[in-house]
Amino acid sequence: MKALLFHQSDCSTVVARLGAYIDGELAESRRQSLEAHIGSCQSCSAELDQLRTLRDHLRQSLTVSLAGQDVQRFWDNVERKIQEAKARRWLSLDRVRELFWFYPKLKWASAAVLGTTVLLFTADLLLRPAIPPPTPLGPTDARPKTVVESVEGGPNSSVVLFSTPDQQLKIIWVLEQRRS
């Protein structure tokens, strides 16, 4: 039973590689071991014949050719498309699209750069400390807090009298020269 299971497993591996074998894509060592198996296995040998028949039918059935008029007009149409594309190329959007078409990985790189920029901008907005709004400069702030009412000076001292504009508070400021 063990030998039979091993044989079946071997056949499925061989069948999976038969296509590569007829395509000439198997490494030399694998090709030799596969040929050794096919030589002793009728089932795999029949499978190989079927694949070869299928390949021959495909090659015969699927080949189509251009008809006379299409052959003649082919180059003219290619030239026309080249001219049309050149005219469109002036639009920068088309150039970017073409660049992305030829280098698909550029799409992901651009998306990553754009995503990172948006993320950083959002994070900056969210994490920036709140700045208090500036104090408005109203007409009251323009008025002086105190008014100098009088200044009197002597040889060694001066007296300055301050008062608030509404006269409810008065401040007397005595400035005396220190004697050394």
Added chain:
Amino acid sequence: MGATPEFGTVDDQDLVLRTKAGDRSAFEVLVRKYQNRAYNVAFQILRHHEDALDVAQEAFARAYLSIDRFRGSAGFYTWLYRILVNLAIDHARARGKETPISLNEPGMAEGQREHRPDPRALLETKELGEQIARAVASLPIQQRTALTLREIEGLAYREIARIMDCSTGTVMSRLHAARQKLQQMLGDLVNPS
């Protein structure tokens, strides 16, 4: 349109260099050399004559406009096919549905198929061809593309992988899946006995 040299004798690399230098006639030679094969690949993917013709011509136009980006690490046709296959798959997806194959389509019209002189053999082969074409048309587009590039164009797995932007292992598995489905659908038709 001026006379062009016999394109079978001219090296692709030389034609590409001349095209890069501004020689439009060199590119015309490349177009005439590969137009039939490009159309065939596009037709196998799209199964529609007009669409295939348009996509093949568009692929050449894009190749010309981007010829400076072709560095020559792969063959010109590999690079061209990459553009072509991407365009064809995009076109098929944009179309949104797979057009079933019809032998009455212009692309499959009488005289466009391979010449087969024996009428009886032609009839048998035509019936078989119809069934095979229908079976291939029902395959997923990626499998059908890999199958076309391998069986019709005879490209190596490495080239197919480069064109389809995948690994050679993926190419192998797509081809294996495609062939298994075709064997199931076609049954005795592919039985050699």
